[in-house]
Amino acid sequence: MILPIVNYGDPVLKQKAAPLNGEDVSALVADMYETMYNACGVGLAAPQIGRSIRLFVVDAAAMYRDDEPKPDNLKRVFINPVIVEESGEPWGFEEGCLSIPDLRQTVWRKPVVKIRYENENRRLVEDVLDGMMARVVQHEFDHLEGVLFIDRLPALKKQLIKTKLFRIARGDVECSYPLRVKGRVVMPR
Numbered sequence: 081m082i083l084p085i086v087n088y089g090d091p092v093l094k095q096k097a098a099p100l101n102g103e104d105v106s107a108l109v110a111d112m113y114e115t116m117y118n119a120c121g122v123g124l125a126a127p128q129i130g131r132s133i134r135l136f137v138v139d140a141a142a143m144y145r146d147d148e149p150k151p152d153n154l155k156r157v158f159i160n161p162v163i164v165e166e167s168g169e170p171w172g173f174e175e176g177c178l179s180i181p182d183l184r185q186t187v188w189r190k191p192v193v194k195i196r197y198e199n200e201n202r203r204l205v206e207d208v209l210d211g212m213m214a215r216v217v218q219h220e221f222d223h224l225e226g227v228l229f230i231d232r233l234p235a236l237k238k239q240l241i242k243t244k245l246f247r248i249a250r251g252d253v254e255c256s257y258p259l260r261v262k263g264r265v266v267m268p269r
Contacts, residue, residue: 083115083129084258084265088180088228089249092127097134097224099160102202105135109157109200112137119257121178123216125223128179130260134160136220143212151213161197161221164206166190175219175229180248181255183241187232189218 086092108131116124122143125136139155168191176184193214196206209217219229230238230245247253251261259266 081111081114082118082258083111084260085115085119085124085178086128086130087248087251087259087261088177088245089262090130090179090260092130092132093179093223093228094226095127095132096226097125097127097132099134100198105159106200108135109137113139115257116178119178123220124178125220127223127226134224136161136223138213138216138220140213140216143216151211154213157200158195158217158220159198159200159202161195161217161224163193163195163218163221165194166192166218167194168192168210173215175215177219177229178257180228180230180245181253181259183230183244183248185230185233185237185241187219187229189215189232191215193218195221 112124112129115129116137122140123136123138126133136158141150141154144150170188170190172186172188174184175187191214192208192210194208195217196204199205222228251259251266254269256268258268
């Protein structure tokens with residue numbers, strides 16, 4: 081089932097998400113993947129669908145060119161993730177977010193991340209990710225901490241996009257997927 085994505089300005093996006101304690105989330109994960117693919121995203125965190133729980137899904141395959149070697153296992157479920165370590169020289173890349181439609185900005189992140197999480201079978205996994213996969217995972221992990229990519233921008237950049245953010249928060253944005261704006265669902269035009 082395709083779920084509406086929570087729009088910028090909703091308080092759930094600024095909350096630290098609660099841990100999952102053994103709940104079966106298989107149906108929710110399936111809905112999140114369907115929602116993410118419908119919106120042409122590469123990651124989706126539970127807070128973005130209005131659920132303040134520590135869960136996100138990714139499929140970073142679209143972040144790699146066809147002629148570029150792709151790492152294995154780009155499609156994953158992360159339950160109760162903990163970033164153990166981030167390393168390397170920060171690199172900038174233009175990021176966007178399904179909860180902030182029609183806005184992209186360069187965000188600086190470290191290229192390597194060591195992460196511990198439960199997978200879709202609730203097995204504990206510890207992994208080291210790098211490059212685009214690390215970036216996608218860091219972006220989605222931020223959602224669980226109540227951090228948006230725009231929170232990582234320099235103050236001057238934030239000031240320059242303030243008007244655009246205000247319009248997005250009002251729902252004055254064209255979107256190709258259902259968006260939950262101030263409690264109501266806005267369907268694509």
